[in-house]
Amino acid sequence: MSKSRLAKNSIAMTGVVIVALYLLSIAVSFFWLPFDPVAMDVEHLLEAPSLATGHLFGTDEFGRDILARIMKGSTISLVISLCATALGSVVGVLMGIWAGYLGGRWDHWIMRVADVLFSFPSLLLAIFVMAILGEKTFNVVFAIGIVYIPQFARISRGAILTIKSSEFVRAARSNGAGSSFILFRHLLPNILVPLIVQVSLSLSVAILLESSLSFLGLGVQPPAPSWGNMLSGARKVMVLAPWTAIYPGLAISFLVLGFNLLGDGLRDILDPRLRNVR
Amino acid sequence: MMPDTGFLLDVRGLKVHFPIEKGIVVKRTVGHVRAVDGVDFHIARGEALGLVGESGCGKSTTAMAVARLQSITAGKVLFEGRDLAALAPRELRAARKDFQVVFQDPYSSLDPRQKAADIIAEPLRIFAKSGLLTMSDTEIRGKAASLMDRCGLASSFAGRYPHEFSGGQRQRIGIARALALGPKLVIADEPVSALDVSIQSQILNLLKDLQKDLDLTFLFIAHDLAVIEYFCTRIAVMYLGRIVETTDAASLYRKPLHPYTKALLSAVPLPDPVKERGRRRIILKGDVPSPSVVRKGCPFRERCSEAMERCALEAPALAAVEAGHEVSCFLYQGA
Numbered sequence: 001m002s003k004s005r006l007a008k009n010s011i012a013m014t015g016v017v018i019v020a021l022y023l024l025s026i027a028v029s030f031f032w033l034p035f036d037p038v039a040m041d042v043e044h045l046l047e048a049p050s051l052a053t054g055h056l057f058g059t060d061e062f063g064r065d066i067l068a069r070i071m072k073g074s075t076i077s078l079v080i081s082l083c084a085t086a087l088g089s090v091v092g093v094l095m096g097i098w099a100g101y102l103g104g105r106w107d108h109w110i111m112r113v114a115d116v117l118f119s120f121p122s123l124l125l126a127i128f129v130m131a132i133l134g135e136k137t138f139n140v141v142f143a144i145g146i147v148y149i150p151q152f153a154r155i156s157r158g159a160i161l162t163i164k165s166s167e168f169v170r171a172a173r174s175n176g177a178g179s180s181f182i183l184f185r186h187l188l189p190n191i192l193v194p195l196i197v198q199v200s201l202s203l204s205v206a207i208l209l210e211s212s213l214s215f216l217g218l219g220v221q222p223p224a225p226s227w228g229n230m231l232s233g234a235r236k237v238m239v240l241a242p243w244t245a246i247y248p249g250l251a252i253s254f255l256v257l258g259f260n261l262l263g264d265g266l267r268d269i270l271d272p273r274l275r276n277v278r
Numbered sequence: 279m280m281p282d283t284g285f286l287l288d289v290r291g292l293k294v295h296f297p298i299e300k301g302i303v304v305k306r307t308v309g310h311v312r313a314v315d316g317v318d319f320h321i322a323r324g325e326a327l328g329l330v331g332e333s334g335c336g337k338s339t340t341a342m343a344v345a346r347l348q349s350i351t352a353g354k355v356l357f358e359g360r361d362l363a364a365l366a367p368r369e370l371r372a373a374r375k376d377f378q379v380v381f382q383d384p385y386s387s388l389d390p391r392q393k394a395a396d397i398i399a400e401p402l403r404i405f406a407k408s409g410l411l412t413m414s415d416t417e418i419r420g421k422a423a424s425l426m427d428r429c430g431l432a433s434s435f436a437g438r439y440p441h442e443f444s445g446g447q448r449q450r451i452g453i454a455r456a457l458a459l460g461p462k463l464v465i466a467d468e469p470v471s472a473l474d475v476s477i478q479s480q481i482l483n484l485l486k487d488l489q490k491d492l493d494l495t496f497l498f499i500a501h502d503l504a505v506i507e508y509f510c511t512r513i514a515v516m517y518l519g520r521i522v523e524t525t526d527a528a529s530l531y532r533k534p535l536h537p538y539t540k541a542l543l544s545a546v547p548l549p550d551p552v553k554e555r556g557r558r559r560i561i562l563k564g565d566v567p568s569p570s571v572v573r574k575g576c577p578f579r580e581r582c583s584e585a586m587e588r589c590a591l592e593a594p595a596l597a598a599v600e601a602g603h604e605v606s607c608f609l610y611q612g613a
Contacts, residue, residue, distance in 0.1 A: 167387035170347050171455065174379045175401035176371040176408070189391040 005269050012265020015200075018258030026075050035065035037072040038223045046241040058243040060233060066244065069225035070251050076137065076226050077255070081206035083141040088148020089199055096153035097191075100160030101183055111157065114150035122147045126209055130218040140219045144209050148202055155198055159191035193270040197263050204259030211252050227252050285320040285356075286495045287344065287377075287463055292317040292353035294336070294343050298570060311570045313339040315519035316353070318596060321463070321512075326489065326496035328510030328527070330503060330542070334566065336519040338382070341467045341499045345379045346370060357463070372410050375401075375459035380485075382468040384448035388440040394451050395436035398422045401458040411459075425454040430484060446477035453484065457492070465497045470505060482509055503546050507531060512602075515539045518577040519569055521596060525603040535605045537582045538562075576608075584609055 006012055034054065041063030049058040057066035092114075099110035117125065129143035163169070164187060172182050207227075213219030214228025222229055227248045234244035294314040297307040314336040321327045329337045342348035344355055346362050355362040357377060365373060378401075381387035388397055399422040405411035406418065413421070423433055429450040440448055449469060456464055466485065470478040486509065488494060500506050506513055507527055514524040515536065523536040534540045541560040548554040562581045567573065576582070579589040588608050596606040 167381040167383055168389040170342075171379065171381060171387050171452075172389075172400070172404075174345055174347055174374060175455075175459070176374045176404050176410075177400075178371075181404065186389050186392075190389070 006265075009265045009269050011261050012269060015258050015260070015262030015265055018254060019262060022074055022078065022255055022258065025071055026078060029071040029075060033068045033071055035068040037064060037068040037225050040064060046237060046244070048241070049243055057247045058241065060230070060241075060244050061237050066230070066247050069230055070227065070248055073220075073225040073227050073230060073248070074251065074255075076220055076224065077207055077210055077228075077252075080137070080140050080144070080210045080220075081203050084144035084206045084210075085148060085199055085202045087141060087145030088202065089152045089195065091145070092149040092152025093156045093188075093195060095149065096156030096158075097160050097183055097187060099153065100157035101164055101179065101187065107157070110153070114153045117146065118150040118154070122205075122209065123212055126213055127216070127218060130213060135218055135221055137220050137224070140210055140213055143213065144206050147209065148206075151202070152195070152198065155194055156191060159194055160187055163187060163190050196270065197267045200259055200263035200266055204256040204263070207252060207255055207259070284322075286323045286325075286358060287497065288320040288354075288356040288359075289340075289344060290318050290354045290356065292340065292343060292355065293351040294339050294348060295351040309570050312519050312572075313569060314343060315569070317516070317519070317521050319514050319521060319524060321495055321497060323462075323495055324489075324493060325512060326498055326510045328498045328500060328506035328513045329516060330500060330506050330513060331516035332501060332542075332566065334569075335516045336569070337499050337501075337516050338467055340516070341379070341465050341497060344497060345377060345465045346374075347379070371408065375405060375410070376461055377463040377465060378456040378459060378461040380449075380453055380456045380464060380466040380469045383472050384445050384452055385440075385472075387452050388448055390440050393437050393439060394431070394443070395419070395422045395426070397440070397451055398425050398454045398458055401455060405459060421458065422454075425457055426451075428457070428488070429454040444477075445473050446480060449473060449477075449481050450484065453481075453488070457488065460492075461494070463495045463497065465499075467499045468501070469498075471500065471502060478505065485509065503543065515542065518566060520577060520606070522578065522607070523603075523605045524596070529603060535599060535603070535610055536578075536607050537584050537609075538578050576606075 006016070034056065041059065044053065044055065044059050044063045046061055047053060047055055047059045049056055055065050055067070057070065059065055060069070095110050095114065099107040120128070125147050126143040129146050130139060133139040133142060169182055169186060172186055210219055210226065211228035211231065214226045215232045217229070217232065219228055220226035222233070230248040231245055234248070238245045292314055293312070293316055295310040295312050298309045298311060299305045300308045317340055319327065329340060331337045339348060343350050346355070350363045353363065357373070360373070362370065362373065392400070399418050402411065402413060402418045402421060406413050423436065426433060426436065431447065431450050431454065435443070435447070440451070443451065469485070470481050473481060482505065485496070489496060496510070498506065498510055510527050512524065512526050513530045514521050515538065516522070517538050523530070523534070523539045530539065531543065534543050541562050544558060544560045548557055560583070564581050567577065567580065575591055576585070576589040576593055579585045582589070586608060594606045594608050594611060596604045597611055598604050599610045
């Protein structure tokens with residue numbers, strides 16, 4: 001039923017197709033890359049894209065093939081984005097649902113911690129975390145995850161508050177159900193819709209945050225390719241060789257677009273008020 | 279250990295107060311809403327006690343407190359002589375199989391993400407999981423199927439979700455769930471007030487059949503006097519968190535004593551047009567006083583046409599006027 005609704009929603013389908021293309025390119029990159037993404041080639045510095053040389057997207061200031069680096073970088077970007085979203089959503093949702101369900105003092109303190117995290121602009125908070133933890137790829141996951149925790153905590157708390165006084169929760173209690181049973185068997189399944197939408201939107205923001213951190217030199221460290229540090233390298237030679245900036249930039253934009261379309265589409269599909277609208 | 283009173287349920291001096299809090303950062307309690315303020319009643323085995331009263335009089339809160347879904351401020355809820363208010367959480371969980379609730383709103387009382395058969399089987403699964411019940415999963419499924427059948431639900435409905443059912447069918451699911459553990463007492467919190475009149479009678483008949491077949495005892499909450507008269511053997515009338523009159527169903531309608539009960543009954547239209555013309559409505563003046571104000575005297579005195587000097591000074595206690603008929607009004611109590 002939900003499959004056909006996904007197929008009928010052209011926005012969501014566009015998003016699915018875009019994300020699928022990236023996943024395909026990642027799968028391909030494990031077995032085949034047009035060039036070695038980290039091998040320097042001093043004879044082909046800053047070459048324009050051309051079929052003749054085989055550098056379809058051109059080369060960068062070290063003569064490395066841009067297509068190969070984008071393909072390799074997409075793995076890193078997506079893995080970071082997935083792991084960071086997973087970390088932020090799991091921790092944030094657990095915090096939020098317990099805060100919402102228990103209420104009172106618990107709610108108060110958990111949400112004040114979330115408010116403190118929330119009060120920093122996300123990039124600033126991520127930079128702050130990276131500065132403390134050090135510039136390692138794994139730490140990027142941590143930095144973005146921490147940015148996400150208060151967002152997921154807020155959404156899940158709010159959703160729990162609206163349904164926790166439902167009679168079916170009382171019914172479960174009168175049947176002898178304990179708190180965690182009610183929380184994980186009754187409440188969590190009923191707030192999944194906004195969470196799924198938030199996850200898909202968070203994936204795209206994580207891509208942007210990771211690129212920003214890498215662009216600032218705090219994220220994925222060279223020579224390992226990431227879209228952000230590719231843009232950072234391109235900054236100096238952008239006027240001479242615009243392709244060094246255009247292709248990584250497009251790679252970011254399209255994936256972000258893909259996740260956003262998916263998120264928007266899912267919101268429409270999963271909204272029960274729109275469920276029976278044809 | 280409390281002495282066994284012989285009643286299935288014996289509620290004594292039940293109070294449920296809700297604190298009124300003020301302040302955003304530092305919360306302080308500035309008063310209490312006395313939703314239930316000293317309620318006494320008892321239900322014998324096999325009886326159906328109806329609790330009536332207008333909105334906000336505390337009847338649902340009483341029901342929730344008896345079902346131990348609401349914390350109790352003071353008082354005792356003796357179930358087969360055991361005080362439910364004093365049980366440890368683990369004992370309470372085990373005791374819950376003897377008293378189950380049918381909720382008012384058939385829409386919000388069923389988890390929208392659970393299938394009908396799972397909703398009905400859930401109490402059994404919870405009890406089986408915590409070791410309070412030995413039943414295999416196949417047995418549980420069989421029991422759920424027989425409960426569906428008993429409550430007039432086709433077996434083909436088992437895999438459907440709540441939104442695929444009508445209000446009446448949903449309430450049948452709620453009733454089947456309440457019966458799953460084989461309770462002795464069913465607390466029905468306005469089980470039909472959210473339903474169409476035609477469906478109401480079906481559900482009431484179902485409950486009546488179940489009561490006869492399964493030997494159930496009912497605490498039945500309603501604001502509809504016709505529903506109560508049809509279903510209940512005894513009736514307790516509530517006003518502002520207190521019970522003002524309790525008697526068997528027939529004599530309440532024949533001979534209401536408390537001025538509030540009289541006013542309540544006079545509001546019911548009569549089907550016979552000749553009698554209806556002769557019906558004299560007692561219109562109550564004013565509103566129900568706020569349950570957050572501590573008051574002296576009878577809670578009903580401002581709205582009572584018979585109020586005396588004494589009513590403002592002390593609150594009348596519930597006292598027997600004749601066998602099985604108790605009223606809390608000075609009109610029927612000698613000085």
